[in-house]
């Protein structure tokens with residue numbers, strides 16, 4: 001009898017360890033040896049004589065060495081994955097694909113233009129996936145009728161847009177992205193473009209005026225919906241729950257008669273006296289509301305500005321479902337945050353290449369990447385305890401296995417949905433502590449992913465060549481610095497909590513994975529060494545006092561190796577993930593600026609909060625593009641414009657390094673030797689190179705984005721003060 005081997009199963013994904021790991025491990029050993037040598041000398045010289053300068057430099061180097069060593073965890077085992085969604089339908093009928101609930105968060109129609117939200121929603125509604133398996137839930141923490149109005153318009157336009165995409169096999173399913181490419185001009189495309197433009201004008205108009213004029217309301221039904229917002233004392237911090245089914249897959253059809261996905265608007269109840277836990281609270285409300293309506297086993301979280309850029313994304317995720325991958329406890333699949341509209345040099349390093357593209361490869365080789373808040377597909381089950389420790393929700397209807405068999409617009413479902421979205425619902429429950437997205441940190445994404453990992457969930461990082469999602473990045477320096485300030489507060493909240501990665505984390509998830517989370521948690525302490533290196537060497541240089549070894553000293557070579565080695569490897573990591581040298585330069589510059597400003601202010605605010613002296617909220621990053629500002633951004637010009645305290649330490653460092661560099665030059669000329677001051681000259685020179693945009697903004701520019709004179713004066717006065725102080729501290 002002849003037996004034929006079964007045909008090989010089509011490949012859904014592959015994973016290859018990166019070759020870089022061998023080099024990384026070897027280099028880490030050499031680097032560690034150099035560090036030991038440095039500290040041997042530090043300690044010898046401290047024993048010999050301790051000055052404030054030598055102590056400060058010692059502290060700086062200890063912190064830098066600590067940051068370097070925790071970072072090595074990312075470098076030990078990076079992997080590269082590939083997925084092949086085109087093979088999926090060979091083994092699975094699309095009708096057997098699991099249903100998906102897609103969550104989109106928005107919080108302020110004036111900072112997050114509703115038209116962007118509409119684009120994001122349409123881009124996922126139009127996925128290559130059976131429409132009746134998709135449900136899009138929008139959370140509106142702004143409690144705004146403008147957002148509701150925009151989504152009502154999106155529901156209407158979607159009925160044309162979805163069939164249009166399907167029939168023309170459109171790759172850009174975000175309308176705005178599609179209409180800004182070179183699409184084929186035909187009667188059909190120009191008609192749909194007209195429809196889109198007219199919707200866009202309406203929505204923008206409504207936002208500009210802050211109210212919806214009568215002629216825009218097309219039915220009594222719509223008026224009734226909008227009426228909810230017009231009741232007395234309805235405000236963004238004080239209002240009852242609003243839930244509206246805008247599209248119902250059982251009833252609504254597109255222009256060809258096919259089903260539409262569900263589209264549901266949710267604005268959870270808000271009362272001034274009840275904490276609402278920002279985005280984590282919004283997501284938990286959506287988890288519960290969606291459980292009462294569809295309870296799909298897979299949940300995607302998205303920020304309103306992150307539209308989907310690839311219609312195959314949902315199918316790609318299925319390639320990695322736990323029963324198809326070698327990671328049985330995989331609880332989420334994270335796509336990187338990637339951006340559109342960055343300027344060529346990416347001056348504010350908004351790509352965050354290390355955080356979003358490089359480091360996740362390293363974590364993926366261990367137990368999986370961290371959660372970054374958007375572009376992440378979860379198994380609903382992960383929100384209810386570890387893989388082998390189910391945490392039961394307080395009512396069975398919210399459990400991940402509960403099957404919904406009632407109409408989503410019926411009275412029963414609606415009643416329950418309202419109940420679970422109310423602001424007191426979570427009292428005395430496990431939501432935010434053992435269930436759902438976790439509370440207690442302004443970086444709910446980092447914290448939730450971390451806690452899930454501690455519960456033994458794993459994850460997968462998926463970074464296809466065509467970006468799966470594209471988002472907006474801040475276009476002013478103040479916004480860019482403010483965003484990282486919020487992150488640093490959130491990270492410190494985790495670092496000093498009872499679940500600190502340093503203690504709890506390392507024990508729960510093993511040393512390497514734990515170190516990755518430790519590295520992030522203590523990000524803000526980088527402000528200490530960078531501030532010291534930005535000020536101390538230059539203050540000494542101003543007075544001609546050498547504080548580093550001479551060029552002939554073997555220790556000088558160690559310093560040079562440590563600096564060039566760290567920068568070189570950083571550059572290599574950056575460039576090998578589709579990076580350019582120019583963007584790397586911006587990235588390293590932003591690291592210095594975050595350290596001198598965002599991390600510093602973030603640490604101060606965190607401390608004040610701990611001491612009960614202040615509270616802070618979630619300051620939403622603005623996604624609005626002012627025309628002039630946007631033009632300067634495109635030209636790669638830094639945007640200052642506002643007199644922000646965040647600029648002050650940056651400006652002080654820039655001015656000091658410039659003056660120090662020149663006075664160092666004078667000393668060198670006088671002494672006819674640079675040997676003893678070379679390192680300080682180099683550091684000051686490096687500071688000047690990084691400070692170029694500041695000198696320009698202070699002196700040369702006349703546009704609205706220049707440095708406000710007030711900030712310049714404040715900085716110079718403070719610098720004078722520090723210079724005066726240095727007389728007591730720095731001695732020959």
Ligand SMILES: O=c1ccn([C@@H]2O[C@H](COP(=O)(O)OP(=O)(O)O[C@H]3O[C@H](CO)[C@@H](O)[C@H](O)[C@H]3O)[C@@H](O)[C@H]2O)c(=O)[nH]1
Nearest residue numbers: 105106107141278279282303304373374442443618620621
């Ligand atoms: O009370 C709030 C505050 C914010 N958001 C939403 O949270 C998202 C992120 O806010 P954004 O101002 O854009 O912050 P970013 O710093 O750009 O966001 C990064 O950092 C956040 C954590 O600080 C993560 O939640 C995000 O996913 C991640 O992209 C937006 O969709 C907001 O609408 C809410 O839903 N409710």
Ligand SMILES: [Mn+2]
Nearest residue numbers: 303305472621
């Ligand atoms: Mn954002």
